[in-house]
Amino acid sequence: MFHPQDLRATSTAPHRVVVLALDGVYPFELGIPSRILGAADDRYDVVVTSADGRPVRTNGGFTVTPDRGPEVLESAGTVIVAPVDPGGLTQQAPPEALAALARIAPGTRIASICTGGFVLAAAGLLDHRPATTHWECAPLFRKWYPHIRLDESVLFVDDGDVLTSAGAASGIDLCLHLIRTDHGIRLANSAARRCVVPPFREGGQAQYIERPIPQADTTSTSATRQWALERLGEPLPLPQLARHAHMSMRTFSRRFRDETGVTPRQWLIRQRLDRALHLLETSELTVDQIAAEIGFATAASLRQLMNAELGVSPGAYRRTFQASQSSARIQEDVEAPSAVG
Known part of the structure; x- marks a missing residue:
């Protein structure tokens, strides 16, 4: 939810955004914050780190070497947890992930893309809060975290200081929402045009959930x-x-x-x-x-x-x-x- 006290005035120093990559990270989603926020007229400084600062294995068959160590999390204005391959999910967050999240200063805005919400949930950051994740992972999420108010029909959930987004490209919607929240609709639309993506997608994740094929005579x-x-x-x-x-x-x-x-x-x-x-x-x-x-x-x-x-x-x-x-x-x-x- 967007409140008057959350309105952020433009300053000369860019807002530091740290993307946390864990083992098994999806490379496409890992690059979304840098690409979308990077199109917002130098308002954001986006860096990538891993839990221990060492290279992480992606689910795409290659490794990624972060440009900063986990200590950068301490100076972040926003932290975004990138998604990992569902096959590597566990109900309890890996100790190194918990240690990395513990570095985040109180009051820092935290967000997740797709299965990154599982990491926030396992760390207790979503307890009794609304959240979303990829619709295919929703049954497992509910089983593991019944105390979280999951809504898999939406593209993202903004609960103030904690935001979660649905699968894959919904990370784009989330990052555009951050720009709209921080700097207004005009800059968000400009960033969307630069990245050749819609500034606001109609509806939510519900439109992508598998359904029977409509009758051919419908329009x-x-x-x-x-x-x-x-x-x-x-x-x-x-x-x-x-x-x-x-x-x-x-x-x-x-x-x-x-x-x-x-x-x-x-x-x-x-x-x-x-x-x-x-x-x-x-x-x-x-x-x-x-x-x-x-x-x-x-x-x-x-x-x-x-x-x-x-x-x-x-x-x-x-x-x-x-x-x-x-x-x-x-x-x-x-x-x-x-x-x-």
Whole structure:
């Protein structure tokens, strides 16, 4: 959950992110934080370490040599635990992993990708908290850690100082979420464009869980979703969406959820919220004007949504991220070399 006290102003020093690689690490996911956070205009300093500073074996048939020793965990602002091959998981975390996690200073933000959540769970960092992991590993996770509130239908869970993400590429969603949380939607979208990935994926992990193949005569709701995105200022009730898709409301709702992992209403709320955040960061429109732009009758409705979803008011969000972007522009101007005429 995103709270006002968690808003982070831009500073000249990049935020230190340490990725912890354990034996059996997945190389693709290990590289996600460096690639995604590294596309955020030098706001993050991403380094990799292992539990003892020595090379670790990947599940891809080669080893990886970390660039820093485990002592770097002590200075981390964020620690991300990379996933390991499920075949190497144990209910009790390896002693070296526990020793590495013990180096993390209190108050440090901790995150995991995919099966990295098992490491956090075994270390007691997820006790009685919401979390997620790869949907195929969910039965084992529940068996080993019944006291953790697992939700395998989502791409990531943000529980403040501890975040967990689902399988494989959901690490991309998690890292983009960190950029949005720290520096706003505009920088997150910029990083996504640089990496040629969607800035926000519709729905959750539920859309990737194996299901029976749909009947051949069913149609996609993608055209209607695109149509709705161009009309967010309109009411867009379910009957109207279903008519546009040439489906009954029941068929449309079922097909929509199969394709996106969420209901039409939940999807519209997410799109309208993203549009509102973008306008708060990039325009001088009033809160009332922005509310109208995204189809809300009053500014109070927008305030209620942002407080419920982000824990912050539109005014506080705008002051934080517009000020953050202004500071970044000033810093760029100071560091930029003078033009030679």
